[in-house]
Amino acid sequence: MPELPEAETIRRALARSIVGMRVVRAVVRRTDIVTLAEGERRVRLPVALLEGETIENVLRHGKQLAVVSQSGRVVRICLGMTGSLIIQDHATSLDRHDHVVWALKARDQKACLVFRDPRRFGGLTCFPSRSDLNDAWRALGPDARTISTGQLHLVLSERRMPIKAALLNQRLIAGVGNIYADESLHLSGLNPGIMTNDLQREHFVKLARAIRMVLASAIGHHGSTIRSFSDPAGIKGNYQDRHRVYGRAGLPCRRCGSPLLQDMVAQRTTVYCGECQAMP
DNA sequence: CGACTCTCCTGCTGGC
DNA sequence: TGCCAGCAGGAGAGTC
Numbered sequence: 314m315p316e317l318p319e320a321e322t323i324r325r326a327l328a329r330s331i332v333g334m335r336v337v338r339a340v341v342r343r344t345d346i347v348t349l350a351e352g353e354r355r356v357r358l359p360v361a362l363l364e365g366e367t368i369e370n371v372l373r374h375g376k377q378l379a380v381v382s383q384s385g386r387v388v389r390i391c392l393g394m395t396g397s398l399i400i401q402d403h404a405t406s407l408d409r410h411d412h413v414v415w416a417l418k419a420r421d422q423k424a425c426l427v428f429r430d431p432r433r434f435g436g437l438t439c440f441p442s443r444s445d446l447n448d449a450w451r452a453l454g455p456d457a458r459t460i461s462t463g464q465l466h467l468v469l470s471e472r473r474m475p476i477k478a479a480l481l482n483q484r485l486i487a488g489v490g491n492i493y494a495d496e497s498l499h500l501s502g503l504n505p506g507i508m509t510n511d512l513q514r515e516h517f518v519k520l521a522r523a524i525r526m527v528l529a530s531a532i533g534h535h536g537s538t539i540r541s542f543s544d545p546a547g548i549k550g551n552y553q554d555r556h557r558v559y560g561r562a563g564l565p566c567r568r569c570g571s572p573l574l575q576d577m578v579a580q581r582t583t584v585y586c587g588e589c590q591a592m593p
Numbered sequence: 594c595g596a597c598t599c600t601c602c603t604g605c606t607g608g609c
Numbered sequence: 610t611g612c613c614a615g616c617a618g619g620a621g622a623g624t625c
Contacts, residue, residue, distance in 0.1 A: 314618065376619075394618050395604085410603095432602050434619055474596065483620075491618065539617095580598075581618075 317488030318531035375487025393434030
């Protein structure tokens with residue numbers, strides 16, 4: 314389930330492999346996973362998906378990626394739960410969940426980029442310009458990778474909801490999903506059920522630091538591969554071996570040894586340590 | 594308006 | 610061994 318570290322791992326792999334290449338052809342095999350931005354309804358899908366253009370950049374905000382062409386057109390990629398991007402030499406064996414295929418060409422090489430998403434929680438959105446992408450991304454909170462104590466205080470202190478629910482809300486903080494919410498809360502020693510308006514200054518300091526540390530470490534390990542995540546070149550992440558709590562209910566806390574507890578918070582499975590993360 | 598709930602979708606797991 | 614209910618969850622729509 315791609316969160317910020319997995320998205321960043323993918324972004325780096327794409328930046329290495331497809332920037333500078335030209336989109337020879339964009340083939341949509343399932344149209345319902347592609348959305349055209351407001352006012353773009355008349356544009357042909359392949360054109361909206363950068364056919365004929367050269368890829369200039371690959372951006373990320375939170376969990377979302379965006380491929381930008383030299384003309385300024387943008388394809389935003391939301392990976393959802395099971396979305397992935399795959400680079401192949403040829404479009405040889407397509408899976409039935411391969412929804413969009415881009416044929417790419419540079420001076421001396423050819424490649425294929427495939428958007429695959431079995432569960433179809435993900436999807437692509439086409440924007441006519443960078444500023445339209447920026448508008449969409451302004452609706453999200455600050456990027457979690459670099460979030461500061463001040464930013465965290467600003468978005469959370471006036472709200473009243475469990476801290477875990479706040480961390481999962483992309484409009485407040487962009488990039489944290491269920492795995493890294495639990496990991497960050499454990500590292501900061503905060504109970505997932507603490508209400509945001511009960512947090513003290515010291516809590517914001519600890520939590521902001523924990524989020525940055527957990528995400529940086531996960532990026533360093535190329536993300537977590539729970540079932541199927543791998544980067545576009547097929548490299549799997551290995552941060553799952555370092556998880557403190559996610560997927561470890563009943564196992565001993567790596568800090569104090571007491572068995573980790575599992576609960577539902579914000580409709581999500583939540584694992585935490587009753588000792589290290591006691592309610593204040 | 595803000596917080597909460599529901600819904601989409603299908604691969605995998607576990608129980609019988 | 611085979612079948613099937615239940616679970617997983619990001620994001621947006623809908624409800625209170």
